[in-house]
Amino acid sequence: MRIVIVGAGQAAASMAARLRAKGHDGEIVVIGAEPAAPYQRPPLSKAYLLGQMGLDRLVLRGDDWWRDQRIALRLGETARAVDAARRVVATDRGEAAYDALALTTGAHARRLPAVMGGDLPGVHVIRSLADVDALAPQMRPGRRLIVIGGGYIGLEAAAVARKLDLSITLIEAAPRILGRVAAAETADMIRALHLAHGVRILEGTGISRITGSDRATGVALTDGRELPADLIVTGIGVLPETDLAQTAGLALDNGIATDALGRTSDPAIWAAGDCASFPWQGGRLRLESVGNAIDMAEAVADNILGADTPYQPKPWFWSDQFDAKLQIAGLGTGHDRIVTRPGDGRHGGSVWYFRDGRLIAVDALNDARAYMIGKRLIESGRSPAPDAIATATDLKALLA
Known part of the structure; x- marks a missing residue:
């Protein structure tokens, strides 16, 4: 064959x-x-x-x-x-x-339409090796970068740019960052992380167009403001x-x-x-x-090859931003209750998603222990009560 x-x-x-x-x-x-x-x-x-x-x-x-x-x-x-x-x-x-x-x-990668200036030189996406090879030489200290989109790709690009000493403004049209993929509690932790590193975040802010004729020079917002930029990264899915x-x-x-x-x-x-x-x-x-x-x-x-075995997904994801690692197990879609646990450090903690009393996902920022225990619970189909998650002094005991 x-x-x-x-x-x-x-x-x-x-x-x-x-x-x-x-x-x-x-x-x-x-x-x-x-x-x-x-x-x-x-x-x-x-x-x-x-x-x-x-x-x-x-x-x-x-x-x-x-x-x-x-x-x-x-x-x-x-x-x-x-x-x-x-x-x-x-x-x-x-x-x-x-x-x-x-x-x-x-x-x-989704791109902004040409009528909005999405095809202007200086507007970048991050999906392929060629995309990053084109972007990397432009990421020079002191330059002004506008990131359009507050999902994981946009946030990761912003984090890298700050490490390279660029000035960053991140714009999200939705009311908050990570609106499609994470609970508000997770977004709060990630927002605090970025603000602490000097990223300017504008949420609930729409884009009318990218300015410039021969090259992108900034972004015009739907509220009438214009923000200057030396380069733009779009992370819109x-x-x-x-x-x-x-x-x-x-x-x-x-x-x-x-x-x-x-x-x-x-x-x-x-x-x-x-x-x-x-x-x-x-x-x-x-x-x-x-x-x-x-x-x-x-x-x-x-x-x-003939196994005839249905695929059973075990969703897991991660995102590295600055010195923090966000680890995600399961899918939080359709949750009806959230339980949060603090982490050990300034930027850390875990967010536990429940639907109809069943644990369906966990987000853990700088908390590998919470992630691993949550992942094992979800994959084994076990679901401690939400209050047990909130009050447990030793999460590992929930695996017993």
């Missing part, structure tokens, strides 16, 4: 490795539009942007590994279309026939990459729709990672995380 994987990121690398580990001896071809071998994305907005990590440490596997595993890497090659009837992927360099096709095409799936006529639903096994509406085509949505708790879920990219890719690899 010849397996072709399109998209050369974390999910592709994990899937290819799993296929070999599970004994697949047939051809494996990985096609990626970027010239670099599969690499880690999380360090792009942190250690790599700071210059603390080079490309040699960013890549997931060395050249020798791909060669030894007999996995053909076709890099710098863009897949244009899928002919599902012929089982062929057409690229800008030719074709690739498959018996099974896996789409691990990931997601792309990502969109699943589904163009290739559309050419194959696949069903789409918040990404490439798969069944519980990771199979798409075409039985010969599978999907995993940021681009794929799957059945979950009576609806559909799409996760944008390293953990999901690895776990779903490995599950799909198993199912391509």
Whole structure:
């Protein structure tokens, strides 16, 4: 069986490795539009942007590994279309026939529209190696950076920029930062962290346009103010990459729709990672995380080889900002109660999410113990009472 994987990121690398580990001896071809071998994305907005990590440490596997595993890497090659009837992927360099096709095409950064100045030089996003290579030389001490978007990418970019001694203003249109992804209590901790490091945060503040003609010079706000800037980073989310799936006529639903096994509406085509949505708790879920990219890719690899085992996600995330680490287990969507616990230091603590009396997620800032215990409780299906979480002197006892 010849397996072709399109998209050369974390999910592709994990899937290819799993296929070999599970004994697949047939051809494996990985096609990626970027010239670099599969690499880690999380360090792009942190250690790599700071210059603390080079490309040699960013890549997931060395050249020798791909060669030894007999996995053909076709890099710098863009897949244009899928002919599902012929089982062929057409690229800008030719074709690739498959018996099974896996789409691990990931997601792309949302950009402000051109009419708002989103395409002006000096406006950056952080998603790919090329994005950060373009941004890094502009991050010079004393320059004025405006970050648009108060999600994790925007906050991580702001933290790195402050470390590099730039002047930072972060603008969030919603009433508060992290509005879509975290409780107000978590946002309060992160806001305090940034304010303590000199980041200016404007919440509930809309953007009317980016100013400038030949280059971005600032931001015009909906309240009439104009803020000058030397460069701008937009961190306003990502969109699943589904163009290739559309050419194959696949069903789409918040990404490439798969069944519980990771199979798409075409039985010969599978999907995993940021681009794929799957059945979950009576609806559909799409996760944008390293953990999901690895776990779903490995599950799909198993199912391509006949395991027939539904994918059971175990969501976990993290974000490094300044000297703080935010670790998240579970999904807090739909919570109806929050319990907070203080941490040991100035910037730290944990936020526990409950729905109908059941623990569904925990956010832990500089509190690895709370994260690990919360993660174990969630994954084992155990749920201490909210009051027990709030008053426990030893969280570990809750595991008994």
